[in-house]
Amino acid sequence: MQTLYERLFEQYPNYKSLFPESMNRQMEKIVKTIALVARMDAPEIVHSRLLKLGYKHRQFNLKREDFLNFKQLFLEVLGEYCNEYCPELWNDGCVQAWHKAFDEQIIPYLTQGLEQKMTHSEKMRIINMQTGAGNQLLGRVVSIKQDVLFAEVTLKLDGGDQIVALITAQALSDLGLTEGRKAYAIIRNSDVMLAHADTDLTFSTRNHFYGKVIKTQSGPINAWVTLQLKSGNTFQALVSQETLTDLDIKEGEKMSAVFRAIDVILAVEKGL
Numbered sequence: 001m002q003t004l005y006e007r008l009f010e011q012y013p014n015y016k017s018l019f020p021e022s023m024n025r026q027m028e029k030i031v032k033t034i035a036l037v038a039r040m041d042a043p044e045i046v047h048s049r050l051l052k053l054g055y056k057h058r059q060f061n062l063k064r065e066d067f068l069n070f071k072q073l074f075l076e077v078l079g080e081y082c083n084e085y086c087p088e089l090w091n092d093g094c095v096q097a098w099h100k101a102f103d104e105q106i107i108p109y110l111t112q113g114l115e116q117k118m119t120h121s122e123k124m125r126i127i128n129m130q131t132g133a134g135n136q137l138l139g140r141v142v143s144i145k146q147d148v149l150f151a152e153v154t155l156k157l158d159g160g161d162q163i164v165a166l167i168t169a170q171a172l173s174d175l176g177l178t179e180g181r182k183a184y185a186i187i188r189n190s191d192v193m194l195a196h197a198d199t200d201l202t203f204s205t206r207n208h209f210y211g212k213v214i215k216t217q218s219g220p221i222n223a224w225v226t227l228q229l230k231s232g233n234t235f236q237a238l239v240s241q242e243t244l245t246d247l248d249i250k251e252g253e254k255m256s257a258v259f260r261a262i263d264v265i266l267a268v269e270k271g272l
Helices: 002-011 013-018 024-037 043-060 064-085 092-115 120-131 169-175 241-246
Strands: 135-146 150-157 162-168 182-187 193-196 207-218 222-228 234-240 254-259 265-267
Touching: 002 013, 002 064, 043 092, 064 092, 135 162, 135 169, 135 234, 150 169, 150 182, 162 169, 162 265, 169 265, 193 234, 207 234, 207 241, 222 241, 222 254, 234 241
Parallel strands: none
Antiparallel strands: 135 150, 135 182, 150 162, 182 265, 193 254, 207 222, 207 254, 222 234
């Protein structure tokens, strides 16, 4: 990778100002991206990552031609390395496969992220890929109650639903959260508890939502239950098969999703 960037800066000196002085982190990122591209058995993951990567490069005013320049140098350096250390692998089929990966996957999706503003659904899909969490909802901060150690942050979602998160005062400062700022509420599906909507129980949790089951998906041990609120927002809960049976959870059933404020993780995007 050192050779790649040295040659990149030699042929295109204007690119050097786009990179940090220490290239270690940048090299680590490109290695991870290359490894990801090799996972063509998981195209959704690859495409989401490339869209995000292209979107993050918008600030540098790059164009498709810049990605083509990188492709040319990357394949040139890769070919030299393979011819020296593993010539039996660098055959016509391998070369064509890399050209195809760049022309049909890498450059088109990088360019799409570069030229187009991401839709909300695209952003949420990327966050899901990055976090592995089952619930990600975008809202706007409408209230912050802070003491010395903790802060209670209320997000208002589309449709009027509100989620309360309890985070540390340090996290509030690190995220730069203020009233009016957009933020994501991320809740692991295993932290969402389900109960029948007509239960006589009163819960101490700050977050309690009513809705209708629109999907159940059973696995060997657990089941995923998706609940849709009147607002259109959805929550997914991960429950045991025993719970699914005991509560007689099925599509169309009215249920409530319950989770603690301390189980809500808040996240912000730079510039959001």
